[in-house]
Amino acid sequence: MCDNPPNGPVLKTLAFASKASTHWQVPLAMLCLSAGLLFFSPQAIGQDTPVYFKLNCTNCHTIGGGRLTGPDLKDVSKRQEREWLINFLMNPKSVLDSGDSYGKKILEESRGIYMPTPPQISKDRAENLLDLIEDESLLEESQFKGLKISTAPFTDDDRAKGRNIFLGPHRLEAGGSACISCHSMYDTPSLGGGRLGPDLTNVYERLKGRKALSAWLGAPGTETMQPIFANHPLKSEEVHALVAYFESTTAERPADSSAGRVAFLLSGLVGAVIGVFFLDTLWKRRFHSVRRTLVEANTSRGKL
Ligand code: HEC
């Protein structure tokens, strides 16, 4: 029992300890645990790898549960060399943009969505992550096979609730901001929706359907979304309602709301015209006053 491989023995031992029914097993497990810590101290970084993976990777990947936003990671080290994978984990975008055919293929299969650089990634962490993925790939059923995502059919109530969450009247239980403050939707009045994030009309299709979008919303992994929703995770009923709503908007209308764009351009034009008038008046006034002081200066000099 003490000869587990260094990665993950602690969690496994702990799980064992908590299941142990006879009292002598617990101290024995503790002993193994401390022995493990002593003998494998250089690997100590590896011990939080499953937790790290759960927090930062499972919103886009399963191990053996099919693709979400990103590919199923089962047996990934049989598909690609370790060195490539390490470089990729350290900086996904630069490896994908370097233009090799494998990178092109996986980017295409993900509809051009780039994997974000994992937070606080280092070479050691990348190695540990790949070790974990390899270990988990060998199991009949990985603990990362996938989240339990509701498959209940969407109802009108779900869609209505989703829309209310998006627009704000339905407050999020954990207190995150309403989506509309940063996102628009095809039917949000022009300039009504926020512009910081992308238009979400077609997000159901863009993020590859119910399972992937639900997983994504359960733990967003992108630059702006992650910090907001790490502290205020959406509840699974909220995700269910939002996904129901996004499914319906995709069906209803293509994302290009050209009416909105025309309104945006027009308002820009009107703004520019007003601006020109304003500057013009300002400039004239300034010009007059400059001329007046010049005239005054000259006439007063003339008096001398
Ligand atoms: C926001 C979604 C997202 C997150 C979060 C994410 N990935 Fe990815 N991952 C992708 C996508 C998409 C791809 C496919 C390549 C691309 O388009 O960027 C990918 C590709 C990969 C690959 C190569 C897969 C293959 O088939 O060759 C590995 C390995 C990988 N990710 C590991 C991880 C690990 C480990 C984490 C957590 C630290 C993680 N990813 C977090 C989206 C994500």
Ligand code: HEC
């Ligand atoms: C403070 C601003 C802000 C709020 C509030 C916000 N988002 Fe986002 N969201 C963003 C930004 C910016 C992005 C682009 C990726 C990034 O930088 O995180 C984004 C990306 C997304 C994406 C991925 C879109 C794509 O095409 O890849 C989804 C889905 C999403 N947000 C859903 C939501 C939902 C649902 C809510 C409300 C519960 C919400 N967001 C609230 C700023 C926000």
